[in-house]
Amino acid sequence: MNHLPVLVVVIPVAGAFLISLVDTVRPAFKSTAALLVATAHSTTLVAAAYRGMTGPALLYSVGEWIAPVGISLMVDSFSAFFLLLLAIGHLASALVRIESGDRSEWARKSAALIALFFAALSGITVTADLFNLFIFVELATVCSIGLIARKRHPGSAVAGFVALMAATISGALLLFAVLVLYVATGTVAMPLVAQAAPDLPAHLHGMATAAIIVSFGIKIGLVPMHFWQPRTYHAAGTTVAAILSAFGLKIHVYALLRLLWFPLQAPVVLPGVYSILLVMGMVNILTGHSMAMIERNLVRMLAFSSIAHVGYILLGVAAAGRIGGSAAVYAVAAALFHTGMHTLMKSALFWSGHRLIHLSRSSRIMDLGGIAWRAPGSIIAFSLAALAIIGIPPTGGFASKWFVAMAQQALLPVLVIGAGTVISLVYYGRFFLIATRRDPPDSFPAPHPLSLRPRLQTAVVLALAVAAVMAGTRDVQVRSLLLRAAEGLVDQADFVGPALIGRGR
Amino acid sequence: MESPVIRVFLTRLTAGFLCLLLSLGFVVLLLDAGRHRAQTIPTQMEEPYTARSVAETGSINVVTAILMDYRAFDTLGEATVIFASVAVAAAILGKPGSPSNRTMGLLSRRQLSALLPLFFIFPLFVIFHGHLSPGGGFQGGVSLAVLVILIHVAFGDRFGEEVIPHRILALSEYGAAIGLVGIGFVGIFQGSAYLANVAAGFPRGTAGTLASGGVIPLLNLLVGMKVAAGLSSIYVHLAGHEAENVPEKRR
Numbered sequence: 001m002n003h004l005p006v007l008v009v010v011i012p013v014a015g016a017f018l019i020s021l022v023d024t025v026r027p028a029f030k031s032t033a034a035l036l037v038a039t040a041h042s043t044t045l046v047a048a049a050y051r052g053m054t055g056p057a058l059l060y061s062v063g064e065w066i067a068p069v070g071i072s073l074m075v076d077s078f079s080a081f082f083l084l085l086l087a088i089g090h091l092a093s094a095l096v097r098i099e100s101g102d103r104s105e106w107a108r109k110s111a112a113l114i115a116l117f118f119a120a121l122s123g124i125t126v127t128a129d130l131f132n133l134f135i136f137v138e139l140a141t142v143c144s145i146g147l148i149a150r151k152r153h154p155g156s157a158v159a160g161f162v163a164l165m166a167a168t169i170s171g172a173l174l175l176f177a178v179l180v181l182y183v184a185t186g187t188v189a190m191p192l193v194a195q196a197a198p199d200l201p202a203h204l205h206g207m208a209t210a211a212i213i214v215s216f217g218i219k220i221g222l223v224p225m226h227f228w229q230p231r232t233y234h235a236a237g238t239t240v241a242a243i244l245s246a247f248g249l250k251i252h253v254y255a256l257l258r259l260l261w262f263p264l265q266a267p268v269v270l271p272g273v274y275s276i277l278l279v280m281g282m283v284n285i286l287t288g289h290s291m292a293m294i295e296r297n298l299v300r301m302l303a304f305s306s307i308a309h310v311g312y313i314l315l316g317v318a319a320a321g322r323i324g325g326s327a328a329v330y331a332v333a334a335a336l337f338h339t340g341m342h343t344l345m346k347s348a349l350f351w352s353g354h355r356l357i358h359l360s361r362s363s364r365i366m367d368l369g370g371i372a373w374r375a376p377g378s379i380i381a382f383s384l385a386a387l388a389i390i391g392i393p394p395t396g397g398f399a400s401k402w403f404v405a406m407a408q409q410a411l412l413p414v415l416v417i418g419a420g421t422v423i424s425l426v427y428y429g430r431f432f433l434i435a436t437r438r439d440p441p442d443s444f445p446a447p448h449p450l451s452l453r454p455r456l457q458t459a460v461v462l463a464l465a466v467a468a469v470m471a472g473t474r475d476v477q478v479r480s481l482l483l484r485a486a487e488g489l490v491d492q493a494d495f496v497g498p499a500l501i502g503r504g505r
Numbered sequence: 506m507e508s509p510v511i512r513v514f515l516t517r518l519t520a521g522f523l524c525l526l527l528s529l530g531f532v533v534l535l536l537d538a539g540r541h542r543a544q545t546i547p548t549q550m551e552e553p554y555t556a557r558s559v560a561e562t563g564s565i566n567v568v569t570a571i572l573m574d575y576r577a578f579d580t581l582g583e584a585t586v587i588f589a590s591v592a593v594a595a596a597i598l599g600k601p602g603s604p605s606n607r608t609m610g611l612l613s614r615r616q617l618s619a620l621l622p623l624f625f626i627f628p629l630f631v632i633f634h635g636h637l638s639p640g641g642g643f644q645g646g647v648s649l650a651v652l653v654i655l656i657h658v659a660f661g662d663r664f665g666e667e668v669i670p671h672r673i674l675a676l677s678e679y680g681a682a683i684g685l686v687g688i689g690f691v692g693i694f695q696g697s698a699y700l701a702n703v704a705a706g707f708p709r710g711t712a713g714t715l716a717s718g719g720v721i722p723l724l725n726l727l728v729g730m731k732v733a734a735g736l737s738s739i740y741v742h743l744a745g746h747e748a749e750n751v752p753e754k755r756r
Contacts, residue, residue, distance in 0.1 A: 001698055003698075003699065006578075006698075006699040010686060010689065010690075010699065013581070013585055013686055014683060014686040014687070016588075017679050017682040017683045017686065018683065020592070020675070020679050021676070021679040021680070021683065024672065024675050024679065025676075060698065060699075061698055062577070062578040062698060062700055063575065063692065063698055063699070063700045063702060063704070064692075064697050064698040064701045064704040064705075065575050068553055069553050069554065069557075070575050070576065071576055071578045105595055105596055105598075105599045105600050106596045106597075106599075108595075108596075109592040109593075109595050109596040110596065112592055113589065113592055113593070113596070116585065116588075116589050116592075119585075123582065131576075131579060132578065132579055132582065135579055135582035135583060135586070136582060138586055139582060139585055139586050139589060142589040143589050143593070146589065146592060146593030146596045149593075149596070149597050150597075160597070179535065180534060180538050183535055183539050183542060184539075185542065186542055196545075200541065201537070201541055203534075203537070204534065204537060204538055204541065207534055
């Protein structure tokens with residue numbers, strides 16, 4: 001048996017415990033330990049993703065108990081794509097977060113919490129068990145609350161509380177859906193639920209689907225349920241906001257897609273749900289972009305932009321569900337392309353914004369006038385990522401938006417995508433003009449003494465931004481990877497097959 | 506004109522009514538789901554655990570067999586959630602500040618010092634007999650944490666910190682956590698799967714005796730340690746926090 005599916009979860013969990021132990025016994029080595037754990041985890045993730053992409057689905061029975069008694073884990077090409085994103089995420093966040101001597105309790109715990117957060121996200125990605133999924137979603141929630149609610153930051157306790165309330169509602173709804181499916185089918189193993197799903201009474205299936213969409217809708221910021229996100233990201237600060245938005249959010253998108261396609265069999269049983277998702281996607285794009293345009297705070301502006309870009313992903317997803325069949329693969333691939341691009345672009349934007357905000361000690365856009373001349377590396381990375389996220393050809397952001405638009409069957413979503421692009425050009429362009437103003441104020445306030453390593457951070461954000469730009473010119477290679485990943489979601493033959501035959505004892 | 510009191514009352518009434526409606530819908534839906542299952546699923550799927558758990562795990566407590574063997578991966582996840590909660594509480598509340606030294610009265614303290622050793626027996630029994638009788642690591646661990654809290658409340662935080670230093674609590678939590686993750690690897694090294702029990706060669710023992718259930722008693726012990734240390738350090742953080750933030754009222 002190949003142990004990679006369980007190792008991608010267990011290694012960072014053990015790593016988080018080790019980081020805490022090292023922090024208590026030898027605090028000086030904490031950053032080294034965090035970096036080692038991140039490297040080990042990313043290596044495992046890449047190995048698992050490689051196996052998932054190239055071979056048949058990897059299936060793992062924890063404790064050698066096959067479903068329905070035990071918990072199965074699974075890595076197929078679809079989850080492999082998200083494992084790759086997580087590999088980038090954990091390593092990059094560990095590199096960006098290497099500190100120089102911040103000894104507050106929050107800084108001490110946050111390294112372990114980040115490792116646990118990525119462990120939970122990996123768990124969500126590999127599990128093939130509904131209740132196990134719920135546990136990892138809860139673990140991710142608890143870790144993110146700790147990362148958000150820093151002490152002695154005004155408003156962060158309230159933001160943490162709002163996020164906690166939103167997460168509680170989301171968790172309760174997910175538990176409710178899992179409970180309904182368990183009572184109705186007698187199992188929580190996804191392959192077995194998927195088998196029973198077409199025979200479920202319509203109202204049970206509909207309620208479970210609705211609960212799951214609302215639950216993950218809160219997590220990913222579907223428009224009526226997005227209220228907690230800008231406030232939370234603002235309170236959490238750019239470093240954590242990047243982790244939550246670029247990586248946490250994407251894994252919840254993964255969970256939503258996996259649940260809709262696989263255990264719920266929504267394209268066959270409940271295709272109407274995708275029309276709702278299409279409308280919600282358009283609402284998300286318009287709301288997110290317009291709110292970002294009137295926003296005066298850089299972090300909140302980026303947060304609203306995240307809400308808008310969830311909309312683009314949803315448009316691709318909705319198109320896939322509405323077409324059905326093998327054509328759906330192209331639409332899913334478009335959605336995945338935008339997911340990956342947004343991960344690169346948004347982490348580059350947040351982390352380069354971190355340096356700018358750090359230098360001027362304010363995140364209000366008007367206070368950032370002329371800041372570009374103090375941090376040229378950061379503003380270059382920010383501008384490259386902004387070009388990509390607006391969708392200027394030939395960047396990766398343009399290519400992914402183009403593919404999402406190509407997958408649409410109606411004119412209206414395409415027009416919405418175009419409108420969103422224009423609006424985002426306005427607000428990113430405005431920020432660029434303010435940041436590069438030629439008449440900077442005579443003296444910026446002295447930067448905060450506890451500085452992260454600026455050169456390393458700039459190198460990381462430049463790498464992410466350049467990757468986001470280059471992906472557009474390498475779309476032939478990218479496309480074969482994406483199509484393979486999309487096949488994993490749409491054709492579930494290699495997932496259902498081995499799970500039902502059963503392995504081990 | 507509506508008075509604020511009436512408005513608040515009406516809001517609460519509406520909220521309560523909505524909650525009631527929601528829970529009613531929830532119950533109806535679950536009953537429906539149960540009815541559907543009774544009609545469609547053959548009975549052999551009905552109880553996959555009860556008939557086989559003693560033979561397969563050696564634990565006569567089916568709940569423990571599910572928690573610590575069949576679905577031990579979930580338990581690892583839950584224990585990690587507790588670990589994360591402790592870290593979050595520490596991150597938000599900061600270092601345990603100057604602890605208060607309020608104690609209970611003399612009679613209570615004398616009584617407790619005689620009774621505490623007896624109180625100690627119960628959680629240990631719950632943990633060690635987790636595979637034989639109702640209980641297990643989580644339940645015993647919580648009872649142990651209550652004892653630590655009792656020491657703090659009855660004899661004052663300063664005495665509690667002297668008897669059971671926070672550093673020791675933290676170290677035993679991390680140690681138990683690493684042990685818990687580490688035991689899973691035995692399965693991998695034995696050529697079986699992660700967290701495997703009997704399949705990895707752990708002796709099943711005679712069902713119903715203390716030395717049975719393979720790795721289950723060990724997992725119970727580690728989970729118990731971790732939960733006990735974790736919950737009591739949450740208390741230590743909370744107790745220190747109150748003393749830190751309300752200095753004016755104290756003086």
